[in-house]
Amino acid sequence: xxxxxxxITRPDDWHLHLRDGELMAHVLPHxxxxxxxxxxxxxxxxxxxxAAAARAYYDRILDALHPDLDxxxxxxxxxxxxxxxxxIERARADGVVVAAKLYPAGATTNSDxxxxxxxxxxxxxxxxxxxxxPLLVHGEVTDPEVDVFDREAVFxxxxxxxxxxxxxxxKVVLEHVTTKQGVDFVLQGPPTLAATxxxxxxxxxxxxxxxxxxxxxxxxxxxxxxxxxxxxLVEAATSGSPRFFLGTDSAPHVRGAKECGCGCxxxxxxxxxxxxxxxxxxQAGALDRLEGFASRHGAAFYGLPPNRDTVTLSRxxxxxxxxxxxxxxxxxxxxxxxxxxxxxxxxxxxGGLPGGVVAPxxxxxxxxxxxxxxxxxxxx
Ligand code: NCD
Ligand code: ZN
Numbered sequence: 451x452x453x454x455x456x457x458i459t460r461p462d463d464w465h466l467h468l469r470d471g472e473l474m475a476h477v478l479p480h481x482x483x484x485x486x487x488x489x490x491x492x493x494x495x496x497x498x499x500x501a502a503a504a505r506a507y508y509d510r511i512l513d514a515l516h517p518d519l520d521x522x523x524x525x526x527x528x529x530x531x532x533x534x535x536x537x538i539e540r541a542r543a544d545g546v547v548v549a550a551k552l553y554p555a556g557a558t559t560n561s562d563x564x565x566x567x568x569x570x571x572x573x574x575x576x577x578x579x580x581x582x583x584p585l586l587v588h589g590e591v592t593d594p595e596v597d598v599f600d601r602e603a604v605f606x607x608x609x610x611x612x613x614x615x616x617x618x619x620x621k622v623v624l625e626h627v628t629t630k631q632g633v634d635f636v637l638q639g640p641p642t643l644a645a646t647x648x649x650x651x652x653x654x655x656x657x658x659x660x661x662x663x664x665x666x667x668x669x670x671x672x673x674x675x676x677x678x679x680x681x682x683l684v685e686a687a688t689s690g691s692p693r694f695f696l697g698t699d700s701a702p703h704v705r706g707a708k709e710c711g712c713g714c715x716x717x718x719x720x721x722x723x724x725x726x727x728x729x730x731x732x733q734a735g736a737l738d739r740l741e742g743f744a745s746r747h748g749a750a751f752y753g754l755p756p757n758r759d760t761v762t763l764s765r766x767x768x769x770x771x772x773x774x775x776x777x778x779x780x781x782x783x784x785x786x787x788x789x790x791x792x793x794x795x796x797x798x799x800x801g802g803l804p805g806g807v808v809a810p811x812x813x814x815x816x817x818x819x820x821x822x823x824x825x826x827x828x829x830x
Contacts, residue, residue, distance in 0.1 A: 452732075452765075453737070453765070454764065454765045455762055455763065455764050455765065456728065456737060456740070456762065456763045456793075457760050457761070457762045457763075458740060458741035458744065458745055458760060458761060458763075459741055459745035459746065459756050459757055459759075459760055460484075460485070460486040460745060460757035460758075460759050460760060460761050461484065461485055461486070461696060461724060461744035461745045461757075461761065462485055462486055462487040462488065462696070462744075462745065462748055462749060462757065463481060463485040463487075463488040463489070463696060463697060463698050463700070463723070464488070464489045464623070464646050464695055464696060464697040464748040464752075465489055465491065465586070465625050465626060465646045465648075465697030465698065465699045466481060466485075466488040466489060466490055466491065466697075466698060466699070466700055466720070467490075467491045467493070467699070467700060467701040467702065467716065468481070468488070468490050468491075468511060468523070469494070469702060470494050470507070470510065472776075472777040472778075472779070473702060473704070473776055473777065473779065474510070474511065474514055475514045475777075476774070476775065476776040476777055476782075477700075477702050477718070477720060477776065477782070478511065478514055478515060478521075479516055479519065480700075480720035480721040480774070481521070481698075481700065481720045481723075482515060482516070482519040482520075482521035483519070483795065483797045484723070484724045484761060484795055484797070485521065485724075486520070486521065486522065486757035486759075487521070487522045487523070487524050487754075487757070488521070488523060488524065489524045489526060489548065489549060489586070489697070490507070490511065490523045490524065490525055490526060491526060491551060492504070492507075492525075492526045492527060492528035492551055493528060493551075493553065493558075493559060493560035493561060494507070494560065495560055496563075497528035497530070497560065497563055498525070498526070498527065498528050499527065499528050499529075499530055499532075499533065499537075499563075500527070500537060500540075500541075501527070501537060501540040501541035501543075501544045501547060504525040504526070504527060504541060504544070504546060504547050505525075505544055505546055507523075507525060508523055508525050508546045511523045518798075523546075524546075524548040524549075524752075525546045525547045525548065526547065526548065526549050526550060526551045526586060527541050527547055527549075527550040527551065528550075528551055528553070528563070528564070529550050529551060529552050529553075529564070529565055529571065529574060530563045530564065530565065531565060531566055531567065531570070531571070533550075533571070533574050534574070535573050535574055535576070535577035538550065538574060538577040538578055538581060538583065539577060539581060541583075542581040542582075542583055547583070548583065548584075548752060548754075549583055549584045549585070549586050549623070549752075550574075550578055550583060550584075550585055550586065551586045551588070552564070552565055552568075552571075552585055552586065552587045552588060553565065553588045554566075554568075554588060554590065554591065554592050554605075554609075555592065556592045557588050557590045557591075557592050557601075557671070558588060558590070558671040558715060559671070559701065559703075559714055559715055559716060561588070564588075568609050568612075568613055569612075569616075572613075572616055572617060575613065575616075575617045575620055576617055576620075578620060578621075579617050579619045579620040579621075582621070582753070583621075584620075584621035584622065584623055584751070584752065585620055585621065585622050585623070586622075586623045586625050587610065587622060587623065587624055587625055588625055588626075589602050589605045589606065589609075589610060589624050589625065589627070589632065589672075590602050590605050590671065590672055591604045591605045591608060591609070598673055599656075599673065599675060599676075601672065602627070602628055602629050602631070602632055602672050603629055603631040603632070606631060606632065606635045610622075610624070610635070611635075614639065614640065614643065618640075619642065620642065621642045621643075621644075621751070622642065622643050622644075623643075623644050623645060623646060623697075623751070624636055624643070624644070624645040624646075625645070625646050625697060625699070626646055626647070626648050626651065626672060626697060626699045627645040627646070627647060627651075627683065627686075627694075628651050628672040628673075628674070628675050628679060628683070629675055629679045629682070630678060630679050630682035632645065633645070633682045633683065633685075633686045633694075634682075636686075636693050636694070637686075637691070637693065641693075643693070644692075644693045644694065644695065644747075644751050645686075645693065645694055645695075646694075646695055646696065646697025646699075646748075647683050647686065647687045647694055647695075647696070647697065647743075648670075648697060648698055648699045648717075648719070649698060649719050649722075649723050649726035649727045649730065650668070650670065650674070650699075650717050650719055650726070650785055651674065651675075651680065651683050652680065652683055652684055652687060652726070652727065652730035653680075653726055653729065653730050653785075654668060654674055654680070654785070655674055655675065655676055655677045655679070655680045656673065656674040656675055656676060657677075658674060659673075659674060666708045666709055666713040667708055667717065667718075667783045667784075667785060667787065668717065668785065669708075669713060669715055669716075669717075670699065670701065670715050670716055670717045671715040671716075673715075684730060684733075684734050685734075687730070687731070687739075687743055688731055688734045688736035688739050688743070689739075690739050690742055691747075692742070692746075692747040692750060692751070693747070694743065694747065695743055695744075695747040695748035695751065696727060696743055696744045696748060697748075698719050698720060698723045699716075699717070699719075700717070700718055700719045700720040700723060701715070701716030701717060701718065702716065702718040702720075702776070702782050703716045703718070703782075704776060704779045704780035704781065704782060705773070705780045705781050705782065705783055706779075706780045707780075708783065717785050718774075718782045718783070718784050718785075719784060719785055720784075721770075721771065721774060721784050722768075722770050722784050722785065722786060722791060724744070724761070724763065724793075724795055725763070725768060725791045725793045725794060725795060726785070726786070726791065727740060727743075727744060728740060728763050728792075728793040729791055729792055729793060731743075732792070732793075745757065761795060761796070762795075762796045763793045763794065763795055763796070764793070764794055764796055765792060765793055766792075766793075766794050767790045767791070767792065767794075768790060768791045768792075768793065768794035769788070769789070769790045769791075770784055770785075770786040770787050770788065770789055770790065770791060771784065771787065772787045772788045773787065
């Protein structure tokens with residue numbers, strides 16, 4: 451008998467784009483309805499490059515959070531060629547930053563100010579290792595000679611292996627791993643190396659971008675790959691290995707920025723993310739492994755305790771909205787728009803809207819202040 455409900459420790463999202471301002475106010479409830487914490491990517495315009503900017507962004511997120519939702523943003527620093535070891539130490543001391551993000555310059559959305567030379571940045575990587583902060587890696591080369599489908603595999607040997615060798619002890623997350631080569635690289639690497647896996651890379655292969663025409667809402671970076679790679683990701687995610695954990699890479703761009711002559715990379719999966727993961731795990735006959743992947747492995751890697759409460763998913767048809775309002779700039783189209791999913795997260799009605807949908811916060815008198823992050827309880 452297949453179960454009709456699934457209750458797991460509240461999950462966390464270890465890779466998320468929340469954006470800023472009005473767009474953030476609209477997308478934040480879709481994550482906070484489900485996830486207790488999320489690692490918030492720093493690729494704003496301008497990027498979040500200092501401890502002070504990360505603290506200010508953290509405050510803006512909590513100010514935008516609906517008062518009935520309990521959610522802690524885990525902040526990241528965007529590494530540029532100008533980042534200093536002292537800035538890493540300041541960020542660590544401030545307490546809201548949990549990691550630094552390595553974007554190879556030009557690899558993806560808002561990465562132009564990213565690193566141009568990973569050898570020159572080694573003192574910064576060493577400072578991260580000394581503070582125990584993980585380095586989160588967008589693992590794709592930017593070399594235009596390299597085919598876009600091969601950019602992750604080439605990055606592993608050309609850049610990631612030398613980096614790991616040069617800074618032993620540095621915790622590294624290969625973000626949104628998309629290839630069999632990436633999975634094998636993580637499994638063969640030191641225990642300080644892990645990877646996040648998105649829901650869309652578990653459910654879709656590159657055919658999704660071309661089914662019946664060009665589908666821009668399935669375009670992200672790293673781009674969806676062939677079926678053999680999807681199967682390797684499913685195997686890794688459902689294997690029970692603590693080296694793989696949930697990171698949605700939910701990356702909202704309004705419809706006009708996706709459906710145009712040169713559409714932005716990014717898939718807005720937050721409204722359906724946990725349901726997509728449950729579907730992928732069920733298809734693999736591994737629903738019993740979802741909790742480890744979604745709620746335990748990531749926290750353990752970051753040296754944080756798991757969340758104390760639970761969420762319940764129920765087996766019932768959930769139709770994916772065709773679009774989600776996001777203010778005057780336009781609406782957002784989630785993956786699978788208009789189709790149905792076999793699982794739905796049980797959420798209380800919040801903000802006067804039906805369960806599963808929460809309104810952006812109206813106005814809060816007192817901005818919420820979360821507890822400082824205490825890593826001492828769970829050292830790696
Ligand atoms: C992300 C974005 O839009 O910020 N896009 C994406 O396709 N994943 C950037 C990123 O994580 O690469
Ligand atoms: Zn991302």
